[in-house]
Amino acid sequence: MGKVSEANAAAEALVNRIPNLGSLTLRALVRESQGRDAEVLQDYRQAMAAEEPGEVAGSARARSLLGRFYARRGQFVQAKALFLEALRLVPRYPLALIYLADLETRQGNYREAEGYYSKVSAYSGPVATVFDRIVDRGMARVKDLQGDAIESRRLRDKAEAGLRQEQAAGGFGHRRDLASLLLEKGRSQDVAEALALMQDEVKIRRDAVTLDILAWALSGAGEWQKADRVMAEIVRSGIRDAGMFYRAGAIARTLGKDAESRAYFQ
Numbered sequence: 001m002g003k004v005s006e007a008n009a010a011a012e013a014l015v016n017r018i019p020n021l022g023s024l025t026l027r028a029l030v031r032e033s034q035g036r037d038a039e040v041l042q043d044y045r046q047a048m049a050a051e052e053p054g055e056v057a058g059s060a061r062a063r064s065l066l067g068r069f070y071a072r073r074g075q076f077v078q079a080k081a082l083f084l085e086a087l088r089l090v091p092r093y094p095l096a097l098i099y100l101a102d103l104e105t106r107q108g109n110y111r112e113a114e115g116y117y118s119k120v121s122a123y124s125g126p127v128a129t130v131f132d133r134i135v136d137r138g139m140a141r142v143k144d145l146q147g148d149a150i151e152s153r154r155l156r157d158k159a160e161a162g163l164r165q166e167q168a169a170g171g172f173g174h175r176r177d178l179a180s181l182l183l184e185k186g187r188s189q190d191v192a193e194a195l196a197l198m199q200d201e202v203k204i205r206r207d208a209v210t211l212d213i214l215a216w217a218l219s220g221a222g223e224w225q226k227a228d229r230v231m232a233e234i235v236r237s238g239i240r241d242a243g244m245f246y247r248a249g250a251i252a253r254t255l256g257k258d259a260e261s262r263a264y265f266q
Contacts, residue, residue: 002206004033004237021047021055025062032069033208035238040069060086064095071103072241079103094120094131101138110142117142133159133166133177137184156185175201180213183220191220208239212247219251227251 011027024047031039044066051059067082080103086096101116117135140155160181167174179197182190195217201210211234218227231248249264 001204002208002210002237004030004207008034019046020050021052021058021062024050025058025065029065033237033239035240037073037240044069056089060090060093060096063089064093064099067096068099071099071106074242076103076107092119092122094129098131098134098138105138105142105145108145110146113142114139133162133181136162137181156181160185176210176213179217183213183216188220191217195221206233208234208237208241208244212241212244215247215251219247219254224251224254228255228257 007030011023011030014023015027017023024043028040028043028047031043044062047062048059063082063086067079067086070076070082071079080100083096083100083103086093087100090096097116097120101113101120104110104113104116117139120131120135136155136159140152140159143149143152143155160178163174163178163181167178175197179194179201182194182197195214198210198214198217202214211230215227215230215234218224218230228248228251231244231251234244235248245264249261252258252261252264
């Protein structure tokens with residue numbers, strides 16, 4: 001929800017009381033949202049040292065999240081090793097499969113990415129899961145990069161239909177996901193709806209991801225000053241994220257803030 005200080009206080013209290021795999025992983029996530037990278041790695045090391053028999057699901061989750069941390073910082077070898085270790089602990093673990101698929105996509109290994117996305121779908125079968133839309137969008141991105149615009153559009157349309165259905169049912173988070181998808185589709189007629197969705201969403205939560213998508217929507221609507229203020233709020237939170245810094249740089253450059261833009265890009 002963007003209440004990072006409160007989350008930090010709760011995580012510290014929990015770790016002080018019960019310093020186990022689950023609590024240390026939670027604190028690592030809080031610290032990541034604050035940009036405290038060295039402490040994030042320390043928490044994950046302590047979390048894995050505190051593992052106990054029978055905690056395989058928690059162990060797989062911790063490795064998947066640590067792998068995501070490394071992947072976001074371009075350390076792909078470490079990230080992949082952790083994702084594969086998570087899958088050795090829990091074969092077909094959806095989170096690890098999705099992160100692996102994204103990693104392979106970023107490295108241009110599209111066949112491997114499709115294979116991992118397919119395993120997520122095969123694991124869930126006909127039962128709807130929270131990963132369905134992520135798989136559709138990930139596969140759409142792969143098809144885009146392979147030059148298959150028709151299949152990419154079909155998959156994004158499928159994801160949009162599912163998100164609209166889930167949003168109508170009151171699912172938390174789907175408003176943000178729908179707005180992001182609409183902006184991803186790149187059609188000018190979708191910008192106003194995406195912006196309206198995000199203006200409603202920030203009334204519920206103002207975490208960095210939500211604010212980033214709001215800034216994206218504001219940029220699409222040509223409201224560059226507002227987008228710049230939103231990005232400044234993200235940066236103040238302390239989070240370190242290359243994609244967010246890049247967006248902040250692009251917005252600053254559009255506003256003629258060249259020195260600030262260069263700093264963000266660096």
